[in-house]
Amino acid sequence: MADILIVEARFYAHLNDMLVAGARAALEAEGHKVEVLTVPGALEIPGAIALAAEADRYDGFVAIGVVIRGETYHFEIVAGESARAIMALTMDGIAIGNGILTVENEAQALVRADPAQKDKGGEAAKAALALLALQDRFGR
Numbered sequence: 482m483a484d485i486l487i488v489e490a491r492f493y494a495h496l497n498d499m500l501v502a503g504a505r506a507a508l509e510a511e512g513h514k515v516e517v518l519t520v521p522g523a524l525e526i527p528g529a530i531a532l533a534a535e536a537d538r539y540d541g542f543v544a545i546g547v548v549i550r551g552e553t554y555h556f557e558i559v560a561g562e563s564a565r566a567i568m569a570l571t572m573d574g575i576a577i578g579n580g581i582l583t584v585e586n587e588a589q590a591l592v593r594a595d596p597a598q599k600d601k602g603g604e605a606a607k608a609a610l611a612l613l614a615l616q617d618r619f620g621r
């Protein structure tokens with residue numbers, strides 16, 4: 482049994498609820514313990530994971546959020562920098578599944594967030610578990 486922290490950016494609450502539900506279901510189906518930490522936006526997710534990882538209480542993390550393209554370059558910053566920083570933490574050996582959607586519109590997000598459709602929250606949770614299994618395999 483692993484202790485997993487879901488870090489969710491509640492920028493689009495109704496979409497996040499679906500993503501978190503999918504992630505939680507995938508983790509609890511395999512008997513893992515789940516906590517949820519909420520931050521304002523996707524840009525805060527990597528910093529929150531870095532802080533939580535220092536506390537040494539969690540085996541792995543699932544990043545949950547939705548970034549929808551607006552009118553300005555802000556989309557590129559939020560989508561790209563959150564992914565870049567999560568990847569940097571992953572390369573430091575922290576098991577993170579990235580479930581931050583980066584989409585053109587809400588319709589794309591709905592299909593991907595819905596656990597009964599593309600279930601990207603559940604997919605991210607399974608990715609975190611896959612990295613944890615690799616840590617076990619390689620003795621980290």
Ligand SMILES: Nc1c(NC[C@H](O)[C@H](O)[C@H](O)CO)[nH]c(=O)[nH]c1=O
Pocket residue numbers: 490492521522523524525546547548549550555559
């Ligand atoms: N536009 C979106 C944001 N923007 C907010 C940033 O993530 C951040 O909270 C702010 O710049 C303060 O540091 N966040 C999302 O999660 N989704 C968006 O579409």
Ligand SMILES: CC(=O)[C@@H](O)COP(=O)(O)O
Pocket residue numbers: 548549550551552553554555556557559
């Ligand atoms: C992440 C975004 O692109 C969006 O929320 C910001 O919208 P805008 O570029 O229209 O300010």
